[in-house]
Amino acid sequence: MTHSPIDRAALRTPPGMARRIRGLSDRTIAWIFVAPTIFLLLAVNIFPLIWTIRLSFTNFRVNRPNNAVEWVGLENYRRILSDPDVWNTMQATAHFLIWTIVLQVLIGFTLAYLINKKFRGNDLWTTIIVFPMMLSPAVVGNFWTFLYQPQIGLFNYVVSFFTGIDPASFSMIGDVHLAPWAIVIADTWMWTPFVMLICLAGLRSIPDSIYEAAECDRASKWRQFWTITLPMALPFLMLAVLFRGIENFKMFDLVVQLTGGGPGNLTTLTSIDLKREAFEKWRTGYSSAYAVILFVSVFGLASIYVKALNKVKER
């Protein structure tokens, strides 16, 4: 069927009236409606991206506008990829990414599974659990530094209450061993509900009839979980991982407020490092190349992942 609704409507009415119905042609209206959006996105997204790529081949520095801008070719890229500090931030990002995803998937899926048991008042409690992820990460991250204070912080107090460790003896954001975990804990607290919500949708999409059939076949609950629940919820789970992966690869606000990248460079995730290069050291050309590398990695990893996701969905 190639006729659009308006064509069909027009065909069914007398010619004189048809012209009046049309007024502006659909084509014109479509353009009027879409153009402003596309224009704004080009101006604020695509134009800057092209500019970034251009800058990445130069030695331009924003704070020295009078210096001659030289074309340096791939020099910036070579320096970034051979810089051990950059690889350290990549490692910090990987640690953060992997552990937040593992914890959030485990806790989020468990919660969704339990909520799906449809106990009384589950809607209310779901809404309450969702609160943290809707809040401003910067404001909440800033407050977590208070919770993590040695001695007076609530987090340290609770830990010492249950383990007997002196609450003044450890500092979650000052200690080199604990700081990478401090950001994982805060992020998990904040974003587990996100994974939970998506998993819940996945679990609710499984029709009861499949479980009924399994009951008839005398499949154990354990078996039902591994052969029905998990495989059918898997595409949703993978979608949640995709969203969390992209978001945490870009992570800036929560962590920068929580640890500021310290102690040393231990929790300096790539976005924080990029911000320092671009807006504190003002190495514009260098940081543009850095930005391009990040963007290509996110885009590349996401595309590979989406392919895998589609394969799982087809099964």
Add this chain to the structure above:
Amino acid sequence: MSFSVTEPSQRTKWFAGILVIGYAIITLVPLLWIIATGFKSPTDSIAYPPVVVFEPTLEGYVNLFTDRTRATEQMLEEAGPPTTWYEEIARERGTVITGQSRFGQRFMNSVIIGFGSTALCMILGTAAAYAFSRFRVPLKDDLLFFILSTRMMPPIAVAIPIFLMFRNLGLNDTHLGMILLYTAVNLSLSVWLLKGFIDEIPVEYEEAALIDGYTRFQAFYKVVLPQAATGIASTAIFCLIFAWNEYAFAVLLTSGTAQTAPPFIPTIIGTSGKDWPAVAAGATIFLVPVMVFTILLRKHLLRGITFGAVRK
């Protein structure tokens, strides 16, 4: 109650309920702690062990909204006895209020930029979503994917050229600049969500309207818009929450006149060290509206956070 093999047993329900409620309470503790700290005195806020029962005071809120200075004898004489309750609170600490702090203005910036960008985003987004939903737009799928992919870029990565561009256009640290920027960032979400909502409205309604002699525009705003009202409202709340919470662009592109609350709240400091009750008071005022919105949104949450990929 009808018997069903798939209905969980009462015992399972109890067990599941207790675990979920337990998690919910633990997850609420940091939020309740923020709210409670806002009403504590500075001494209570850093007491060890942490105090749960305390005498509430509005000192944090007074400190949040005012600038104060340590009072000398002479100043106290000149000022006379305190006339308002907030001056009284300041006097008890041996300070006098010298004026308003910048928090009120930063909060208003958040309101202006949040609502401004949401309104603009909804106007542009609804139009584009309608066109994508109803018309044959050339390269439709590519355009839709392009719109989505703009969200994958780390904000810091695009911030460099946007910073340069804004500087050349004189948009750095202006409300207009931030409104345009947040509109662009939110457009991807709003177009995708709204397209989903409009797709669900049967085309027959418009066809009927067109046959009755409505023009396309009339059919759009008299038939489609009212039908899509709930969808538009929930999309708007998502855009508002995003603009409200955004930090990375705000901290890089604003510093004074157009600075929003998220970069400002962490910078609040007291006379001796960090004034946590004031920070908590600011956070409370800033976070509570979002919690209210979350309750309003609960039916559409899933759709919003997955760009309409999961619809329940």
